[in-house]
Amino acid sequence: MRIVTLNTWKNEGDYPRRLDQMAEGLAALRADVVCLQECFAGGGASTVDTLASVLGMFPHRAPSRRKLRQHGPLRVMSTSGLAILTRDPSARANLCALVSDPRDGQRIAQRVDLVASGHPLRFLNLHLTHLGGAKAEGVRAAQLTAALIWATADYEGGLVLAGDLNATAADSALAALELPAMPSTLHGARTGTAPSSRLAIDHCVLLRKGSWRTVGTGRALDQPDEDGWFPSDHAAVVLDLLAGDAGSS
Secondary structure, three states: EEEEEEEEEOOOHHHHHHHHHHHHHHHHOOOOOEEEEEEEOOEEEEEHHHEEEEEEHHHEEEEOEEEEOOOEOOOEEEEEEEEEOOOOOOOEEEEEEEOOOOOOOOOEEEEEEEEEEEOOOOOOEEOOOOOOOOOHHHHHHHHHHHHHHHOOOOOOOOEEEEEEOOOOOOOOOOHHHOOOOOEEEEEOOOOOOOOOOOOOOOOEEEEEEEEEEEEEEEEEEEOOOOEEOOOOEEEEEEEEEEEHHHHHH
């Protein structure tokens, strides 16, 4: 089971070029589940629909953060929410509203349940507040806590936490999770842009094993094209899992 998470950076930069790069890169990864954040939809364009079509996957959409945005020469009403793409058409999706800051806009949690190789697996897809400062740390911690309570209540199977948490493994909001520290997933829109963090703020981890174990992790979609454009200003994070005895790892 291969899971990929990617913040798609709305429709910023050279959006048509980046959308092609994202589609090509994700197709090469052959993921079973793709968790997406900042999914632009508006003005006749949809990141989720385009990627789902190219990848031959089933989209579970969670539009949010509705507002006017510039799209080409026009200002269009749009959303930039969450989405999970699966290969299993029977996967079930649910949403949960999270505490939000008026300066930041709507924040939600998305989860999808599926059964693979006879073993249940739940995916929690998040994009936590990007605001800085001590107050924002508290908001981020509250968002994460609420999402985890919602995702784990009356559930004993494997749980994958994925998304742009806007916090590193060392930050106070995530410290209790004991996440592995990974190199920065931020690289800007084009080459030559310094990352704003030395550690990853995008995470994809098996938080509760259930009957699954981690067999590989890494980054992807982190190479620019010939003109220096990256697929997104975030790299993707890849997680490979294997179903088996929970006591084996």
